[in-house]
Amino acid sequence: MREIRIEPMTSEAFRPFGDVIEAAGTATKLINGGRCERFSDLARLDFDGEGRAGISVFRSEAVTLPHLLDLLERHPDGGQAFLPLSADPFLVIVAPDDGGRPGLPRAFLTVPGQGVNYHRGVWHGVLTPLVQASLFAVVDRIGPGANLEEFRLAGPYLIVAG
Amino acid sequence: MREIRIEPMTSEAFRPFGDVIEAAGTATKLINGGRCERFSDLARLDFDGEGRAGISVFRSEAVTLPHLLDLLERHPDGGQAFLPLSADPFLVIVAPDDGGRPGLPRAFLTVPGQGVNYHRGVWHGVLTPLVQASLFAVVDRIGPGANLEEFRLAGPYLIVAG
Numbered sequence: 001m002r003e004i005r006i007e008p009m010t011s012e013a014f015r016p017f018g019d020v021i022e023a024a025g026t027a028t029k030l031i032n033g034g035r036c037e038r039f040s041d042l043a044r045l046d047f048d049g050e051g052r053a054g055i056s057v058f059r060s061e062a063v064t065l066p067h068l069l070d071l072l073e074r075h076p077d078g079g080q081a082f083l084p085l086s087a088d089p090f091l092v093i094v095a096p097d098d099g100g101r102p103g104l105p106r107a108f109l110t111v112p113g114q115g116v117n118y119h120r121g122v123w124h125g126v127l128t129p130l131v132q133a134s135l136f137a138v139v140d141r142i143g144p145g146a147n148l149e150e151f152r153l154a155g156p157y158l159i160v161a162g
Numbered sequence: 163m164r165e166i167r168i169e170p171m172t173s174e175a176f177r178p179f180g181d182v183i184e185a186a187g188t189a190t191k192l193i194n195g196g197r198c199e200r201f202s203d204l205a206r207l208d209f210d211g212e213g214r215a216g217i218s219v220f221r222s223e224a225v226t227l228p229h230l231l232d233l234l235e236r237h238p239d240g241g242q243a244f245l246p247l248s249a250d251p252f253l254v255i256v257a258p259d260d261g262g263r264p265g266l267p268r269a270f271l272t273v274p275g276q277g278v279n280y281h282r283g284v285w286h287g288v289l290t291p292l293v294q295a296s297l298f299a300v301v302d303r304i305g306p307g308a309n310l311e312e313f314r315l316a317g318p319y320l321i322v323a324g
Contacts, residue, residue: 023219023297032288036222041304043217053215055205055243055279055301057185060198081217083299085275086249113247113297117217126194135185135275137245139217139301142203 002155004069006162009092009108009116017094017106017122019043021081021115043117043139047078051143057085058136060127069093070156072102072123074149078141079120082127085135087112093125093159094118102151107159123151164317166231168324171254171270171278179256179268179284181205183243183277205279205301209240213305219247220298222289231255232318234264234285236311240303241282244289247297249274255287255321256280264313269321285313 007013011020019042027037045053072095084090089110095102102123109130110116117139118124127136141147169175173182181204189199207215234257246252251272257264264285271292272278279301280286289298303309 021217021219021299023221027221032222036220036289039219041216041218045215045217053207054203055183055207056203057183057201058198059185059189060194083245083247085246085277087247115247115299127198137183137277137299
């Protein structure tokens with residue numbers, strides 16, 4: 001089976017797929033009398049005209065490595081941001097589009113304090129915490145329609161430690 | 163000095179001030195082949211016409227108990243949601259409005275997995291993690307204007323363990 005090695009999550013590597021939501025570089029401004037740094041507006045939120053942004057919570061079972069990847073999905077009507085409500089790293093799987101189907105997947109491992117925002121229409125794996133069953137706040141489109149396209153891979157991949 | 167005892171954070175107690183963002187009760191739906199519970203649309207996001215929702219990250223120093231409360235603030239043009247990027251509990255201070263100024267404050271302590279959404283115009287304290295300096299994802303209004311009203315309390319309060 002084809003193997004995909006996990007890469008460290010960086011905003012540069014992830015740029016073709018979305019945004020890394022993290023306190024990186026210089027703060028946009030200092031607030032609260034200098035006690036708090038604000039890093040502003042880190043994710044491109046992009047929803048169709050019938051949808052609006054909402055905040056939900058997902059509670060997902062964990063996966064273990066090596067992880068069999070046989071399904072990818074995308075949201076044609078709006079992107080999706082995942083904000084872990086814990087400091088546990090999690091696995092992020094994405095793929096470029098190749099003529100309407102997923103191309104070669106890539107897998108990234110976050111560090112504590114990182115969230116991700118999948119841009120609208122980007123192929124990605126389902127939520128895959130690694131350490132334990134985990135809670136995530138999710139900012140995505142609330143609106144009519146399923147906003148979901150799934151693609152089952154004829155030849156699955158094995159996601160392995162980098 | 164007047165003391166305020168910290169209460170447990172519950173959606174019922176917090177209702178006059180905003181939303182508790184958590185996986186509580188029955189999931190809205192099961193996704194990812196039953197591996198993930200989705201609790202949908204848990205926060206009222208309310209921004210004026212010139213603003214839009216954005217995701218930012220705040221990194222705040224911690225406070226210790228007893229905590230001296232001498233400043234409250236509110237955002238007239240849009241609410242503000244705080245989603246901890248760790249499992250550390252944090253302190254949430256709010257106050258009802260009393261003729262344009264804060265009434266008697268209340269203080270709540272979250273449990274792991276809880277975020278909060280301050281409704282537009284609700285008086286609240288600045289970010290107060292208790293355990294250590296902490297990261298929070300923040301969903302709030304991105305737009306023109308300061309969207310900030312501060313009120314320095316003539317008679318401060320001491321926030322003490324419940």
